[in-house]
Amino acid sequence: MRHPTAEQSLALLYADHHGWLRGWLQRKLGDAADAADLAQDTFLRLLCAPEHTPERQSAWQLREARAYLTVVAKRLMVNLHRRRSLEAAYLEALAQLPEAAAPSPEQRLLILETLNELDALLDALPAKVRSAFLLAQLEGLGYAEIAARLAVSERSVKRYMVQAMAHCILLAP
Amino acid sequence: MNATTPEQKIALAAAEWHFRLREAGADPAADAACAAWRAADPRHEAAWAKAERIAGSFAGLPGAIALPALDRRLRPNARRQAVKALAALLVAAPAGWLAWHSQPARQLLAGERTASGERRRITLADGSRVHLNSATAVDVEFDEKRRVLRLQRGEIFIDTAVDPQLAAGLPARPFVVETDAGSIRALGTRFLVRQDDTHSRVAVYQGAVEIRPRRAVDRQLRLDAGEQASFAADAAGPLAAADPRAADWRDGRLFVREMRLADFAAELGRHRPGLLRCDPAVGEQRISGAFELADTDAILASLPEALPVKVVYRSRYWVTLTAPDA
Numbered sequence: 001m002r003h004p005t006a007e008q009s010l011a012l013l014y015a016d017h018h019g020w021l022r023g024w025l026q027r028k029l030g031d032a033a034d035a036a037d038l039a040q041d042t043f044l045r046l047l048c049a050p051e052h053t054p055e056r057q058s059a060w061q062l063r064e065a066r067a068y069l070t071v072v073a074k075r076l077m078v079n080l081h082r083r084r085s086l087e088a089a090y091l092e093a094l095a096q097l098p099e100a101a102a103p104s105p106e107q108r109l110l111i112l113e114t115l116n117e118l119d120a121l122l123d124a125l126p127a128k129v130r131s132a133f134l135l136a137q138l139e140g141l142g143y144a145e146i147a148a149r150l151a152v153s154e155r156s157v158k159r160y161m162v163q164a165m166a167h168c169i170l171l172a173p
Numbered sequence: 174m175n176a177t178t179p180e181q182k183i184a185l186a187a188a189e190w191h192f193r194l195r196e197a198g199a200d201p202a203a204d205a206a207c208a209a210w211r212a213a214d215p216r217h218e219a220a221w222a223k224a225e226r227i228a229g230s231f232a233g234l235p236g237a238i239a240l241p242a243l244d245r246r247l248r249p250n251a252r253r254q255a256v257k258a259l260a261a262l263l264v265a266a267p268a269g270w271l272a273w274h275s276q277p278a279r280q281l282l283a284g285e286r287t288a289s290g291e292r293r294r295i296t297l298a299d300g301s302r303v304h305l306n307s308a309t310a311v312d313v314e315f316d317e318k319r320r321v322l323r324l325q326r327g328e329i330f331i332d333t334a335v336d337p338q339l340a341a342g343l344p345a346r347p348f349v350v351e352t353d354a355g356s357i358r359a360l361g362t363r364f365l366v367r368q369d370d371t372h373s374r375v376a377v378y379q380g381a382v383e384i385r386p387r388r389a390v391d392r393q394l395r396l397d398a399g400e401q402a403s404f405a406a407d408a409a410g411p412l413a414a415a416d417p418r419a420a421d422w423r424d425g426r427l428f429v430r431e432m433r434l435a436d437f438a439a440e441l442g443r444h445r446p447g448l449l450r451c452d453p454a455v456g457e458q459r460i461s462g463a464f465e466l467a468d469t470d471a472i473l474a475s476l477p478e479a480l481p482v483k484v485v486y487r488s489r490y491w492v493t494l495t496a497p498d499a
Binding site: 085086088089090092093094095096097103111114115117118119121122130131134135137138139140141142145158161162163164165166167168169170172 | 180184185187191192223227228230232233234235236237239241243244245289293295296446
């Protein structure tokens with residue numbers, strides 16, 4: 001077959017490299033279940049890649065298939081770690097709440113989903129920009145107070161606000 | 174951020190508009206200019222809508238949970254702590270769920286809350302500043318007529334601001350704290366309100382307040398600077414000298430002099446999650462000193478050096494003060 005379709009070459013990629021990728025992930029993650037999940041997710045990403053993705057347009061004829069797969073898998077690993085650390089911090093914060101103020105199980109899930117969406121948006125921001133933005137959005141603090149807390153000028157705080165919001169606007173679906 | 178692509182420029186402009194309108198307050202000229210910008214290009218409107226949606230997502234989150242979860246980079250050990258916290262959560266969860274189910278959902282979102290061990294300062298819409306002590310819940314209810322704080326539990330220190338409505342030529346709205354026991358009306362002032370199981374305690378540091386017990390409104394009591402009093406739903410008083418150290422928790426310190434160990438344990442227990450019990454056999458011992466509330470474990474660890482007591486950890490969240498082994 002000289003010109004396989006995208007689906008056919010994906011199936012070939014899967015057959016040739018799925019086992020190897022799972023092993024690679026397991027060495028990285030030290031967890032068989034996580035490795036199996038992420039290996040599966042990696043191929044799912046390829047399957048769902050937007051039309052304009054160059055690799056998809058070339059019908060997944062990859063020169064360095066394993067290198068490409070690890071790039072995608074690494075991104076998923078980072079996401080997994082981000083989500084795990086968010087969940088850990090979330091549980092910690094919940095445990096600190098007085099009982100009567102604790103949200104119901106349904107609300108916990110909704111809150112976690114919202115947190116995860118916002119966390120992904122904020123991910124690449126520098127720490128101070130992120131902190132300033134969060135203090136304004138979640139605590140309702142004024143610029144002067146945020147400036148004092150973070151030991152930066154009020155003008156910087158103002159700039160951080162715009163930077164963070166613009167960043168979120170660009171990334172938001 | 175250097176805007177290079179048109180998308181980036183639009184996102185930056187939308188973000189700028191978003192904050193400019195918030196800072197401006199009610200400003201018809203700014204509103205009109207923003208509306209014109211939004212109408213100029215559908216991409217402007219889309220970016221604007223995203224900013225509003227993002228701000229709305231934040232507004233729907235309870236700050237006490239969302240801030241530590243989203244700003245966890247500042248707390249590198251949060252992950253390690255979470256392993257323990259998870260264990261505690263599994264034990265504690267059912268009771269918490271039941272308690273929560275009996276309350277309307279909006280309470281979590283409407284009010285200001287601090288967790289055990291957390292202290293926080295907030296600025297209200299009128300510029301008044303409120304310090305929240307550990308394990309405190311307060312609802313802010315401001316309208317055209319009144320500025321009301323409902324203290325559900327815990328302790329707050331208030332520094333009232335002059336009502337900005339005065340500057341607009343409107344009559345100043347009264348500033349009132351409501352508790353289970355009744356209401357406290359501020360007369361331009363700095364004061365402390367603490368809600369215990371049956372009583373509210375008020376201490377005034379500047380200005381004056383007027384207390385009205387809920388079921389005995391004729392038993393009004395005026396407190397001037399330097400005075401404090403407890404009151405319940407049906408009685409108020411007597412007046413006593415305000416403890417000048419009572420609000421030290423704002424700086425993260427607890428100052429006690431000749432306090433019963435049982436009372437000290439109760440006080441310290443407000444500043445840490447879980448149970449802190451005191452065996453009656455050691456409860457009458459007296460303790461004095463200044464303690465840093467940031468590390469209640471260190472305070473507990475130092476107790477046996479000062480007093481003949483033993484600190485027994487059943488778990489991180491269950492601690493008992495007992496007599497030392499014979």
